[in-house]
Amino acid sequence: MLQHLYDKPQPPSRAVVVGAGGFVGSSIVRQLRAAGVEVAPLSRKEVDLLAQGAARRLGSLLQSDDAVVFVSAIAPAKTPAELIANLRMAEVASEAFAAVPPAHLLYISSDAVYADEANPVTERSPLAPSTLHGVMHAAREAIFRGTCKGPLAFLRPTLIYGADDPHSGYGPNRFRRQAAKGEPISIFGEGEEKRDHVVVEDVARLAVRILMHRSSGALNAVTGVATSFHDIALLVARQFAPRARVASVARPGPRPHLLHRFFDITECHKAFPDFRFETLVQGIARVHAEATGAATISRPA
Amino acid sequence: MTRIGFAGMTHLGLVSGVSASEKGFGVVCYDPDAARIAAIGGRRLPVSEPRLEELAAKNAPRLRFTANAADLAACDVIYVAPDVPTDDHGGSDLGPIDRLLAAVFDAARPDATVVLLSQVPPGFTRSKQREGRTLYYQVETLVFGRAVQRALEPERYIVGCADPSRPLPPAYRAFLGAHSCPVLPMRYESAELAKISINMFLVASVSTANTLAGVCEKIGADWAEIVPSLRLDRRIGQHAYLNAGLGISGGNLERDLGTVMALSREHGADAELVRAFLESSEHRKDWPLRKLHATVLRETDSPTIAVLGLAYKEDTHSTKNSPAIALIRALGPWPIRVYDPVVKADAVPHPRATFGVSALDAVRGVDALALMTPWTEFRALRCGELARAMRGRTVIDPYRLLDANAAADAGLRVHSLGAA
Numbered sequence: 001m002l003q004h005l006y007d008k009p010q011p012p013s014r015a016v017v018v019g020a021g022g023f024v025g026s027s028i029v030r031q032l033r034a035a036g037v038e039v040a041p042l043s044r045k046e047v048d049l050l051a052q053g054a055a056r057r058l059g060s061l062l063q064s065d066d067a068v069v070f071v072s073a074i075a076p077a078k079t080p081a082e083l084i085a086n087l088r089m090a091e092v093a094s095e096a097f098a099a100v101p102p103a104h105l106l107y108i109s110s111d112a113v114y115a116d117e118a119n120p121v122t123e124r125s126p127l128a129p130s131t132l133h134g135v136m137h138a139a140r141e142a143i144f145r146g147t148c149k150g151p152l153a154f155l156r157p158t159l160i161y162g163a164d165d166p167h168s169g170y171g172p173n174r175f176r177r178q179a180a181k182g183e184p185i186s187i188f189g190e191g192e193e194k195r196d197h198v199v200v201e202d203v204a205r206l207a208v209r210i211l212m213h214r215s216s217g218a219l220n221a222v223t224g225v226a227t228s229f230h231d232i233a234l235l236v237a238r239q240f241a242p243r244a245r246v247a248s249v250a251r252p253g254p255r256p257h258l259l260h261r262f263f264d265i266t267e268c269h270k271a272f273p274d275f276r277f278e279t280l281v282q283g284i285a286r287v288h289a290e291a292t293g294a295a296t297i298s299r300p301a
Numbered sequence: 302m303t304r305i306g307f308a309g310m311t312h313l314g315l316v317s318g319v320s321a322s323e324k325g326f327g328v329v330c331y332d333p334d335a336a337r338i339a340a341i342g343g344r345r346l347p348v349s350e351p352r353l354e355e356l357a358a359k360n361a362p363r364l365r366f367t368a369n370a371a372d373l374a375a376c377d378v379i380y381v382a383p384d385v386p387t388d389d390h391g392g393s394d395l396g397p398i399d400r401l402l403a404a405v406f407d408a409a410r411p412d413a414t415v416v417l418l419s420q421v422p423p424g425f426t427r428s429k430q431r432e433g434r435t436l437y438y439q440v441e442t443l444v445f446g447r448a449v450q451r452a453l454e455p456e457r458y459i460v461g462c463a464d465p466s467r468p469l470p471p472a473y474r475a476f477l478g479a480h481s482c483p484v485l486p487m488r489y490e491s492a493e494l495a496k497i498s499i500n501m502f503l504v505a506s507v508s509t510a511n512t513l514a515g516v517c518e519k520i521g522a523d524w525a526e527i528v529p530s531l532r533l534d535r536r537i538g539q540h541a542y543l544n545a546g547l548g549i550s551g552g553n554l555e556r557d558l559g560t561v562m563a564l565s566r567e568h569g570a571d572a573e574l575v576r577a578f579l580e581s582s583e584h585r586k587d588w589p590l591r592k593l594h595a596t597v598l599r600e601t602d603s604p605t606i607a608v609l610g611l612a613y614k615e616d617t618h619s620t621k622n623s624p625a626i627a628l629i630r631a632l633g634p635w636p637i638r639v640y641d642p643v644v645k646a647d648a649v650p651h652p653r654a655t656f657g658v659s660a661l662d663a664v665r666g667v668d669a670l671a672l673m674t675p676w677t678e679f680r681a682l683r684c685g686e687l688a689r690a691m692r693g694r695t696v697i698d699p700y701r702l703l704d705a706n707a708a709a710d711a712g713l714r715v716h717s718l719g720a721a
Contacts, residue, residue: 124580266587269594270631276599 001123002210002217002271005151009212012067012104016040018047018058018093019072023165024108024157024203028069031204037211040066050085055095062100067211070144071108076167077136090140094147104151104214105144106207111158111220111263113138120264123156123218153210155203157221158263161283162200163290171229172197172284175236176291179244185237188251191230194260196222199283209272223277224265235281239288302327303472306376306409308401309383310337310366312348313418313443317382319353320452322360324479329376333404335368342366349618349643352449370408377472379405382418382441387552387621392559395421399429406431414473420553422560423493426461435470437462438489440496445551446616457483461492500557501575504549506542508578511585514545514719524719525701545718547589547624547673547699548582550613555579555622586624589671589697590631592716596695597669604635604693607667609660610674611641611648618643625673626650638663642676661690668693675700684711 015032019025021043029041040061047057049072062068070093077083097105111121112134118125129135141154161172168174175185203221210219230246237244268275278286303326307318310332318330332338337347346354357364365372373379381402386394398419405415417426417438426438438461444451458477460469465486469477477484487495514524524545531537549555558575565572597604613623620626629637629651636653639646640663646656657663660679664670664687672679680702687703688694688711696703699718708715 122584124583264584264591266584266591269587269590269598273598273631274634 001267002153002213002215002219004271005214005216006212009209010214011035011037012211012214013065014038014040014063015067015069015211016042016062016102017069017071018042018049019070019108021045022071022073023162023167024160024200025069025071026164027162027200027204028071028108028207031201031208032211035208035212037208044072049089049092054092055099058093058096059099062096062102064100065103066100067104067106067214068097068102069106069108069207069211073108073136075110076131076133076169078132080132083132083136086136087139087143090143094143097144097148101150102148104153104211105148106153106155106210107141107144108203108207109137109141109154109156109218110134111156111222111261113141113156119260120262121220121222122264123220123267151214151216153215154218155207155210155221156218157203158196158198158261160200160203161197161287163287165200171195172232172236172280172287175233176239176284176288179236179240180291184245184247185233186247186249187229187233188249190248191233191246192228192259194226194228194262196224196226196261196263197232197280197283198223199278199287202277206268206272206275209275215271219268219271220263220265222263222265222268223280224263224268225277225280226260226262227280232280232284235284236288239285303378303475304329304376305476306331306373306379306405308332308370308373308379308381308405309397309419310334310341310347311384312350312445312448313384313441314380314382315341315346315348316350316353316443316448316452317380317418317441319357319360319364320449321476322363323356323453325363326476326479327363328365329372330364330366331368331370331373332366333368333370333401338366338368349616350446350448351616356449370404373405373408373413374410376409376413378414378416378470378476379409380416380418380439381405385419385421385556387556387559393420393422393556395425402429406434409434414470416473420496420556421493423490423497423564426489426493427463430463437469437473438492440492440499442496442499443553445619446614453480455480455482457485459492459495460484460486461489462486463489497557497560500554501561503542504554504558504578507546507549508581510543510545511548511718512581515585517719518721521721523721545699546585547718548584548586549578550586550622550624551617551619552621586622586627587631588718589624589628589673589699592697593628593632593669593671593695596714596716597693598635601668601693604668605638605666606632606635607638607640607657607664607670607691608632609640609663609670609672609679610676611639611644612674612676615674615676620644620648623673625671628671628673629654638665638667641674642678661686665690666692669695669697671697672700672702675702684708684713687711688713 020029020041032039074082113127114121114125115128116130127138129138165173178185233246305321305326306329307314308331318328322328383397414435418441440459517524528543561575611625639654640657684707694714696713696715698715701717
């Protein structure tokens with residue numbers, strides 16, 4: 001669970017976001033700026049973590065009282081080469097942090113670090129990843145745990161959606177794109193698997209809170225509500241006029257044994273009692289409005 | 302007449318001493334803390350237990366409270382019975398026992414029997430044997446809120462001995478015999494583990510009940526309907542711990558789980574089950590917090606919550622690992638109103654808590670009410686009066702203290718353990 005160094009929120013003197021060009025990183029930059037925090041966004045343009053001399057280059061961009069958000073990753077890591085590349089990026093970052101230790105480090109990890117059969121998942125669930133992607137995040141956490149001597153936090157989001165998501169993974173983003181192209185929304189089988197989906201802005205808002213409290217420990221970025229892909233498809237379909245069609249397609253292989261995944265978000269209630277997640281109904285409607293350029297639907301504070 | 306001594310006048314020693322006097326024995330109650338002895342002598346007892354004050358007053362002529370260890374020389378049997386402090390992780394501080402046992406060994410007559418009554422980990426008693434002294438370990442089965450009754454009417458005595466084949470000393474036998482229950486002598490280590498075994502079985506029952514109650518909440522079943530069918534099963538029994546609750550608290554059960562975990566680490570025994578018990582307990586303890594977030598806290602911007610009950614269970618002043626305290630800690634941003642019939646306001650870890658003078662006073666104007674301790678007086682609360690006093694309609698009633706029909710008639714939305 002998270003331990004706050006500051007009970008009352010206190011902005012860092014500067015927040016460096018490593019991986020600021022990505023889907024999650026750019027959202028964190030926006031939320032930090034909205035909170036009045038000075039931000040130094042670093043994308044691959046400023047520092048390529050796989051290039052020669054990357055550690056020295058990253059170190060030269062850091063100041064000793066920086067809070068650092070490390071969100072840079074080749075994701076999802078599906079191949080051994082991608083796994084190794086991601087670990088190399090963490091190694092480079094560690095070298096830079098050893099030269100210029102951050103006042104606070106927040107690593108954006110993933111719920112893939114947990115065992116598939118953990119239900120409900122909490123921050124106390126054992127780390128037992130079953131995929132290379134999960135292994136990558138668990139190993140990166142271990143790398144930073146071993147080298148970072150100051151306050152260190154891990155934020156572990158579950159499936160993220162949002163208007164700018166470059167991925168088209170199975171879920172709200174793919175469903176919206178299918179419907180926008182006039183195609184039926186395709187769900188595997190009856191789409192009965194229940195999963196938790198969190199909107200990217202909520203992940204970013206949690207990241208900001210962690211920085212403001214200079215928190216240590218782990219927190220899952222999850223809403224605590226698991227919804228079936230069938231129901232998600234219907235929610236997306238309703239955003240379109242006429243309503244998009246939802247079609248069942250044969251599963252590409254045997255149904256995964258991880259049929260449902262539920263989270264217990266008690267630790268989030270304790271760490272940030274007044275934090276409210278955007279519901280899937282609100283989030284899908286807002287993301288659709290933003291993606292289609294319709295009038296902005298304001299999200300809850 | 303056999304005279305019994307008790308060293309350590311905290312919960313266990315005080316209740317045991319007063320109960321021994323009720324059985325007609327002359328009793329010397331010793332504690333090195335003179336202020337504590339003076340308070341007890343002045344009838345200001347440091348613990349709250351049903352009948353304790355009454356029996357202390359009734360048997361005053363047979364009870365002697367002293368801060369002078371030498372007074373124990375009058376005793377034939379001396380129990381060493383300080384409460385063992387535990388930390389938040391179930392670790393025991395055995396220092397107070399060590400010190401008291403040394404004092405008793407120094408003060409006791411050579412023919413006196415010394416009995417360790419405080420709970421100790423396996424191996425402790427044998428390590429404390431002293432040349433020329435007769436030392437026993439006796440399992441205590443103190444239950445907060447029922448401590449006097451259990452001391453007067455024990456189910457059995459479990460006695461750890463250096464050599465269980467040898468008869469117990471006559472004076473000790475006479476004292477135990479006054480309680481008309483089976484006496485089970487066994488080696489020290491068995492007795493020490495017997496105590497832990499009893500508690501582990503209780504934890505298993507509690508954890509199973511809580512797990513199944515949680516399933517009931519998800520599938521539309523009602524745990525209260527299932528419990529009677531289990532009680533009629535002889536293998537489970539009428540007195541099994543089957544009521545759904547908010548995890549394990551009070552400190553004693555947690556200590557035993559911690560001891561088994563430590564033994565597992567030291568000797569390589571499997572203790573995965575214990576880990577599961579602890580995890581389950583943590584999960585259930587936060588049930589009221591999850592319910593409040595799922596109802597009032599996600600909908601109301603500046604809610605006021607009333608928390609009735611601070612003790613970890615009824616009829617005790619103890620708040621050790623209390624679910625109420627855990628809940629209050631997690632309600633930091635919002636004002637809360639609190640009431641407990643016994644626990645004082647200074648136990649409330651919240652900057653914006655105000656203490657009501659009664660249960661009804663505490664719920665005035667609140668958006669939600671959490672009934673966190675099953676005190677008898679809360680069962681008498683009238684739902685109509687609660688509804689009129691409260692601003693909101695949400696009631697978290699884990700233990701089903703309120704009448705469900707009356708609550709529905711009053712328009713209260715009640716959430717209880719084990720029910721959808």
